[in-house]
Amino acid sequence: MVRRVFALILVLALLAPAVMAQDEEVLQMGFWEECEDPAGLPETVTIGAIFAQSGAASVYGISQSQAVDLAVAEINELAYLGEGVTLEVIYADSAGDKEQAIAAMTKLVEEDGVVAVLGPTLSSEAFSADPIAQENGVPVMGVSNTAAGITDMGDFVFRDSLPESAVIPGTIAQATEALSLTQVAVLYGNDDDFTISGYDVFVEALEANYVEILAEATFAKGDVDFSAQLTTLLGTNPEALVISALAAEATQIIVQARQAGYTGPIIGGNGLNSPAVLTNSGEASEGVIVGAAWNIASPEALSTAFIEAYSAAYEDAKPDQFAAQAYTGAWLMATAIRCGDSAESLAIRDSLAEIVDFPSPLGMFSFDEDRNPVHTPVVQIATGGAFAVLGAEMTEE
């Protein structure tokens, strides 16, 4: 709590000059022109946010809640929802656990009566918890759910996180071309919706690019020793190791693959796309290739502004993709409330579905007719402990 308050004060301190600078036509987040200032909103609009703030997935959940705090502080400071209207967020911890995500969603929707929900963090949690929001007619927006079929759960389910099916084919195509791959080995978690759907898309993309899969191996969530799988896979001498894993397992896999003597590229899904993975795996991360919805090196002006605000608010911490998507998600939700000029769940849903060409740190953002995000992804490679844009590096050469 103390940290939150402290962060809030920092944000406010930072925003003061930003607001004054508006006169100088600095690009400002939000549909200020496109939608009129709302007049029909109550004094407090309460939304919920379900993030995994404990457990293995807290790597994501903590940066997500920090990003939402930042966005909400900005939205309230700038009076985006009109003078005197405060956007409030009630957080609930899903702990990476399906049951707890269900409990959190039930509490937010049925007890707290929130008008909309951000989260939950993991796709597996979303599949368990989102039907509750759908039944109650409360819009829910995943800001990190990338598994296939999330929005098929119903017309109240949105996401602003590019699904693996949109990111992975581009990653494989670019990597295959850049590294002239012909044979790879695949390692994936087979007890998690996110890692399984990532695996399916990888296999499809590899086939489409005529890359042969020499061997496959699986692991379970919470595993820490991957030496058995890696010994088997690396015994086939693959040109690249393709992994579909969440951050905690991915870190171990990267480190143990390097210990096992593997020096080639490691191509991963969205779970690897976190500075924490690079920091925790150290030198072993060199050559890790990940497709992503967002990169810290993105040239977008709003992205740069977001990074500055985030670093200022959180003791120089660098935001990751999960923070960028959560931040964008909170702004999208506020935009739906502003443009619909209503704090009713149904109106927010309708207005959310109409958002097109919203300038954000992720680039020009739109929802398609299935409430999935549309924006351009980037392919990145880990060099010297940070992600660089793979395309950019290639043009430099």
Place this chain on the structure above:
Amino acid sequence: MDTFFQQLINALSLGAIYGLFALGYALVFSVLGVLNLAHSAVFMTGAFFGLVLIDKLQLPLIVAFPLAMIGAGLVSVALEFIAFRPLRRRGAPRISQLISSIGASILLVSITQLLFQNLYGGTDAYFPRGLVPDEPILLGGLRIVPIRVIILIAALGMMVILQAVVSRTQIGQHMRAVAFNQRVAALLGINVGRVFVTTFFIAGALGGAAGMLYGLVFLNVSPFIGSDVALVGLTAIVLGGLGSINGAVLGGILVAALQTFSTAIGGSSYRNIVVFGILFLLLLVRPQGLLGQPDSTRT
């Protein structure tokens, strides 16, 4: 063939950690006749102490390791005073002591989670890399990471020391006497309470060492790593023979080997089916476990 030996090395080093962990279970069980289900939490505190000593207090590994063991030993002794002794005094059945150890385990994990939040702002943290040289040793076609050899030697060494303590020293003699019959031991003038405290300390120190080694191999520490080994350790002592020191280590290595090879061959999904299937079959044929002895000659 190289792959086979590489997998064998993988299994042996993992098995050494399991075995070391299972030793603590076995020791407490053979002396008190009670399963200490908080032992997995003690394992976790060992890793946690080691992490804090190295990462926050900047102590060298060689100093931090024994300190972490002592710390875990003291936590284990505290368990004896909080979760076991009061119940034993009131003549509570063993099942109550078992349940109270589960409670103590949850308490320990929650306290550590709180400390983690304050120290690391999350629920997991990493040991700094390079504490142990991680340049692999090349041996023929094999690549051996040094830490994996170190844990194997450390685990076997501690097993030998423990065996010597139990069979050659006076305190070991007292432990065996108490294990045989508490009342008779007390009549013979043995301070039973002190034997219990010593047993818990040794068990905790071994569990802490296992936790510390686990942290050094996998670098990652969280309040929940105990659950990774809790069931495995129980399986190891049942497989090896309840109350047998050598059996605990053998059981640990066997479980690790079954896990490693079934993962290598069939994928991780079948790993636990293989482990528990074999445990079940073995218990049908040999209920006392591989190296287990009839009750009267335990320890």
